[in-house]
Amino acid sequence: MKASPLSAPTLVETVAASITERIAGRHLMPGARLPSVRAFAEAMGVSKSTVVEAYDRLGAEGAIVARRGSGFYVAGKTRPLCLKTVGPQLDRAVDPLWITRQSMQAGPDLVMPGSGWLPAAWMPDAAIRRGLRQLARGGEANLVAHDQPLGFPPLRAQIARRLAEKGVEAGADQVVLVDSATQAVDLLCRFLLEPGDAVLLDDPCYFNYHALLRAHRARIVGVPLTRSGPDLAALDALMAEHRPRFYLINSALQNPTGSTLAPATAHRVLKLAEAHDTLIIEDDIFGDFEVEPSPRLAGFDGLERVIQVGSFSKTLSAAVRCGFVALREDWVEPLIDLKLAMSLGNSHLSASLMHGLLTDGTYRRHLGEVREKLARAMAPALRRLEACGLTAWLEPAGGFFLWMRLPAGVDSADVARRALARGLVLAPGGAFSPSSLGDSFLRFNVAQCTDPRMIPMLEAALAECAASAAP
Amino acid sequence: MKASPLSAPTLVETVAASITERIAGRHLMPGARLPSVRAFAEAMGVSKSTVVEAYDRLGAEGAIVARRGSGFYVAGKTRPLCLKTVGPQLDRAVDPLWITRQSMQAGPDLVMPGSGWLPAAWMPDAAIRRGLRQLARGGEANLVAHDQPLGFPPLRAQIARRLAEKGVEAGADQVVLVDSATQAVDLLCRFLLEPGDAVLLDDPCYFNYHALLRAHRARIVGVPLTRSGPDLAALDALMAEHRPRFYLINSALQNPTGSTLAPATAHRVLKLAEAHDTLIIEDDIFGDFEVEPSPRLAGFDGLERVIQVGSFSKTLSAAVRCGFVALREDWVEPLIDLKLAMSLGNSHLSASLMHGLLTDGTYRRHLGEVREKLARAMAPALRRLEACGLTAWLEPAGGFFLWMRLPAGVDSADVARRALARGLVLAPGGAFSPSSLGDSFLRFNVAQCTDPRMIPMLEAALAECAASAAP
Incomplete structure (x- = not known):
């Protein structure tokens, strides 16, 4: 429970927060009985009705449970992780x-x-149906078995070619397929984060980054955004203060502002990342909507300190899940181990369908339109x-x-x-x-x-x- | 570094372990310089060659790095999670x-x-191609947009019907679609585990459970297996000693033994889980290969304390990723929040293809064969x-x-x-x-x-x- 930022906390909020803290700090263990309303009111120097209201709130949140005739207890361990209670609560x-x-x-x-998302009518439905017919006809040898651990080689080669067009030099063996850009960021969080590690996010940024990083128990640090990228002085200070593990960024057509990193800013961001030993995850999910490709951090850096992720959910279909991670060569093997442990492999059906759409001209034509x-x-x-x-x-x-x-x-x-x-x-x-x-x-x-x-x-x-x- | 369980640790292992512990406990921070070989040898009361060998081992593991002429340093934060170094190392x-x-x-x-896996020739390739043609023809309205957060409703309803045939009563709204059974278990680990929590696994069990749980930093506790399920006396003692968060089990046709839970054992396992407030994740991945359905823990329990997961990777196709979680109603909402944060949604293409194969008779016929x-x-x-x-x-x-x-x-x-x-x-x-x-x-x-x-x-x-x- 968190007090509203616009007003001082009420007495009920203060009482409830003190109990929440004792549960979080394991001073009150699951199953423990809470003090009686009267005893607690006396101890806190508040009225009984304040304690009743605080207990009611905590009950509604599931943090404590009432047992008829016997008082209130800390909820048992059967209570699972609830993202809504990890961070600030929003209506x-x-x-x-x-x-x-x-x-x-x-x-x-x-x-x-x-x-x-783009309206469904803007998406290439007919081309996807054509692609499915193509697969069904036998253009694709494998429709029943797992792919190679890295994912379908022809699609990885095609993605490597597209990355090169944006100035990112990556061999096909540095491209790991997953089922979405979100899954790519999630996989990288597991690869890189310890609970409590700091992560930099643009303020503002894509809202799901907050949810995802909360699920990883990361400490989120917001970086003020200018029209050409992050505020560099602030970035320097935040990196020095918080020693973040990585900075998760949309370099091109940032969500939600639409801003794009200026070339000089990109250079400075990389210098700062190097000075503070911070990694960068560049989520290029909107990059293909650019008319002229802007500089990519992954391109400047040569995938040394930058990992790029992307997908086709925004451009081709969100019903066909296919994304990728491009990263330095020596990290491919351990990332693959983690990918297999978590999902056994990406969808080969999606990957071969996307490969067809990328190579038969559909993707380029559709993007232009x-x-x-x-x-x-x-x-x-x-x-x-x-x-x-x-x-x-x-x-x-x-x-x-x-x-x-x-x-x-x-x-x-x-x-x-x-x-x-x-x-x-x-x-x-x-x-x-x-x-x-x-x-x-x-x-x-x-x-x-x-x-x-x-x-x-x-x-x-x-x-x-x-x-x-x-x- | 872990000493072999079969012999006392050597002096080199002991020295290396003491450094590893100081790094893990953050007494030695990334980038910190290690004591000189001579100083450390004196401090530990061992020979210099022992310290050199210990430093060499830690260097080979990547935990420390040598810098020419300036000594040894704790590896920088750029080092990602490597599953192979989390648990015991295997060749x-x-x-x-x-x-x-x-x-x-x-x-x-x-x-x-x-x-x-079954050989590719045993899998229903022709039926999958027929299913793809069906989707392409327009049987499916949506091939471009995300599905509902729970996943494609007709497939959820069909899975609920199949669960009922095995005695598991679940409404379609208690079935959450994901992209594989592995992903289902992974999602549930995030939903239920804190780092360091104990988890029970059958000994022996499916090897990927070990990798997945290591990635979640769970404490794995092995349960001895009999021919009719877990050794109940051992299970009772292990639950009392380790207070595990959950027990992850194949009730039917266990991997790797092929054993199946006897009805009386199923009953006793549930009683023990209740007595020790432990949850059960029942991975029913091989269940559809049974000639006669055996009792399911999820069926006996009514999805109170048991969560069931399954998929079609073993039966229909591993190239088309589609799995599910069936769980108690009040946990569906928070699980969905986590599913969206981690992947935004499952593959609608896979779900509608699987729905076609489950409803046109393909699945039943293929299973029989x-x-x-x-x-x-x-x-x-x-x-x-x-x-x-x-x-x-x-x-x-x-x-x-x-x-x-x-x-x-x-x-x-x-x-x-x-x-x-x-x-x-x-x-x-x-x-x-x-x-x-x-x-x-x-x-x-x-x-x-x-x-x-x-x-x-x-x-x-x-x-x-x-x-x-x-x-």
Whole structure:
């Protein structure tokens, strides 16, 4: 339980927090009986009703259980890890995990400018069906057995060729296939992190990084972002103070801001990483939406200190899971051991399907079309949002995200909650930023901003916020 | 570094272990300079050559690095997790991870009775191609977007129906799809384990459980196995002593022994789990090869304390990744949060393909054929192996494994090494058993025992062992 950052903790919160701390510190063990309400009220110098309310809250959270006629007990060990209780608790309308779920469960009745995905109609459905027919016809020798531990060699070779086009020199044997970029980052967390290790994340950044790193019990340290990459003075100081294990970054078309690392910044980031002996994981998930490839940290560095991950979920299909890790040669073997221990292997079906789409021209053609559509969608979306009183932090060079500042005094969680009640799913800034910065931003997906219902719904939600804030 | 369990540690081992402990306990931080050889020898009261040898060993393990002219330093943080150094070190011929790799990379020149997979020719290749054509034709609405967080609802409903046939009552909303049974166990480890928690495994058991649990830094406790399940008195004592978080078990057609839990044993295991507040993860990966379904712990228990996992990798295809977790209703939500954080979602393509094969009759028909083939292969394989001097620990009621005791005095790692040199890949017992028990056993896959080269190769390897053991 965490007090709201906007106000001093109440007495109930203070009492509940003192019990939570004693459970976390193992001073109160699972199964232990809590003091009676009266005894505890006397000991803490508070009223019995305050203790009752604190016990009720802890009961609702599952931290303690009431047994009829015998008092309250610390919950037993049968209680599993609950991500929601590891970090600060968010209400569902601004909880990053919940936003992911909404995006996945959306029906046609919801308008989804908060989505992190292109509309299904923009994805190459026909090409995927053609690819499946190709596999079925016998173009593919193996549809029943595991692949090599690294994954399907022709796809690894093709990915290595594509990396070279972006200036990243990697042999096919430095490319390890997994089932998604998320799984790639997860695998690398296991490879590199001890519980309690510090990890640097851009503030703001992709919300699932927070959830994933919380699951690894990492200590998350936010790096302030400028329009050309991280604030270098801050990065230097944070690396010195926290000695982070790695810095997880989108160099190209950052999520949620759409910013891209400037070449000089990339150079300086690498110098700092070297000076402080910090690794870099470069998640290039949006990189293929760039019109002109920007510098990659993995390219400058030659995969010495940088590990790159990527996938085709955003570009080809999220229903076909296929991602990769490109890393230094001497780390391939131990990473493979870990990959096998955790999953036995990636999907060969997905890998051969993706290989077909990458080599028959589908991928290049599709990317060209999507980049053009995105370029056409960006300016009108921006104009319409600005007409609602929002301002762009940056006009991105490509991709599909706009990081929009709300009118003064409007809280992003508040507007997201009110919009949701109307069927408009927004992505409130707080999900991307643990600092107060995010409270005044929303992330928009320009490809999902074409629905004519969006602007009226957004305007209504904003008007409601303004009305409730008025004296 | 770990001393051999069979002898007292040498002086060099003791010195090296004391340094390893100081590094692990962070008394010596990454980058710190180690004492000079002379100073350390004096401090420890040992000879300088002992310290040199200890430093050399730690250098070979990568724990420390020598810098020319300036001494020895604790390796920097750039060193990633290496599973091989977390637990006891095995040479490649008996290393479980290596066996997995061999199975995956085998060419037609290798004979693979140690494989954990059915031969490709036994798998339903044609049905999978038919399934792919079906998906391509438009039977499937979504080939580009993420599924619901729990996974494709029709497949979950179908899995729930199949569970009911085995006596496990679970609603479709208690079935969570993932990409393999291994991934299911991995997800549950994250859900349930803290580093250092104890976990019970059968001794012997599937070798990858050891690797996976080592990656989670669990404390593995082996449970002696009888022909009808775990030794109950030992199980009781081990649960009392180690207070394990869970017991990971194959109830039906255990890997590697082929044993199946007797109904009364199942009942007693659940009573003990309740008495000691231990959870059970029942990995039912081989369950569908049973001719008559045996009792499932998940069925007796009603998914209160038992979580069941399964997949179709062994029965339909290992190239199409699809597995599941069936668990109590109130744990579904937090498990989903973790699933999304780690992978964003399972493969919808795999799930819809599997759904097609489960509902069009392919699965039932294929299982019937495979069970019959296995039943026909079992007795001849057993006879041939017995003729080589091996004896079966148990004649299993189904499935494809035989757990064979070697002639007295033959070590399984030794025979595996010699067989490998001849192109015969065996599965030595040590990979399945951390106790000395495994040293006298090999696991055979009866479906991979039909190659006429196998017996002569095995006999030659056994003869070599006998010759080298002779005085």
